[in-house]
Amino acid sequence: MKKIVLLVSFCFVLESCDLFEYSPYDGKITGERNINSKNISRIEESCEGKKVIRFAFISDTQRWYDETQACVQSINNRDDLDFVIHGGDLTDFGATNEFKWQRDILNALTIPYVALLGNHDCLANGQQVFESIFGSSNFSFLAGNMKFVCLNTNALEYDYSQAVPDYQYIENELNDSRSQYEKTVVAMHARPFSEQFNNNTSGLFQYYTKQFRGMQFCLNGHEHQLHQVDLFNDGIVYYGVSNIDKHRYYIFTITNESYNYEVVSF
């Protein structure tokens, strides 16, 4: 009996060590958590009062660690950016370590970043790991006079059985009457009409997103292609970014009068 107690306590000591792994899906998180909310505070603080916002948009970094590192390097080499938005698919298999590896690479960014939930991140227990490390799958933040609404649109991952996109959440965001913001940008992983989206509600999604105060444009990942499409012919352009393997990302500059973008190759 004494030996068993000793053995079990020995195992618990070993547990704290990363050498041993109980499962690639163990959900055992070491290191930083709640990254989005911490970084949102940094963004809101550093951008307060700003009328010109410049940010980078990257996405689909799954299983491209070397390329993600090169991208982080490229972003760090600039000093004109306020923050980075990651459009989701940090992982390929939803494995716990993949989230940690990506977090550790992205944490090397000198400016704050936020990450959205991608469809690959939902695999197995991935969403719970994502929520623990990064935060909830729907979130919003202010940067200067701009509001960014980041939405989970991976409806196929829930077999359409959950509120994805969550229109109650969108409605609450629409009712956000704070006077600090004048413009809105909506970011998502999978855009309307993609196989992940709940396309029965594409029109509704358009109807809702158009009503955001000073609606500028939408951002999406998932397609692994660079594109700029006016999906609904209503003047709201969807900017899709390529996967990181193609060594490209967007930089958007939103000024008082308008906005512009550039594609950076690294």
Next chain:
Amino acid sequence: MRLLVFKLFYTGMAFIISTHAFGQDSISVNDSIERTKQYRSVWDSFIPKYVKLQYAGGMGFLAIGSGWDYGNKKQWESDFLIGWLPRYTGKQSQLVFTIKQNYIPWSLHINGKVILRPLHTGLYITSTMGRDYWIKEPDSYPDSYYGFSTRLRINAFIGQQLTFLFRQEKPLLAKSITCYYEISSNDLYIVSAVTNSYLQPQDYLKLSLGVKVQLL
């Protein structure tokens, strides 16, 4: 389905054994004893030869199981283990089932009591229970959307063993006890590591410890 396969297997085995045992048309007492012996010896080979307890290695926190050793020098071992994966971030703790094939080609007798097996290698497949883990992606996805299984992991390992023999004259429960370690990796980590210099051996190679108690 699983139960059906199990039943079919045993019905089939029983059929083979019975035709084998009853196939001869002699009715002498000796033959009857012989027949019983044969019948028992076939079933005897199904009795697991040892029990194993393994820590980590993607089989859960602790996995317990048993198996069979065979071959001229008992260089082959086949195990079945059940592991328990505690809840960390997920909704609940999980069970992990493992089938494992071991190859232990060399045995070095250090003295009358200790045997070193300098190479212990093989493959195992783990299966994580729970409805978030599928073998084949659900039909709701377009064809070959993800192209891998979240439930099944193929693992490869390499390790070493040290066996301590018990004195035969003492009526002990076991014949010997073996301690081993394994360094393993799984299919997901291997495909990640080959294309990324970012990943270091400590990221994709994991250590595991085990004990085998030889009963037969």
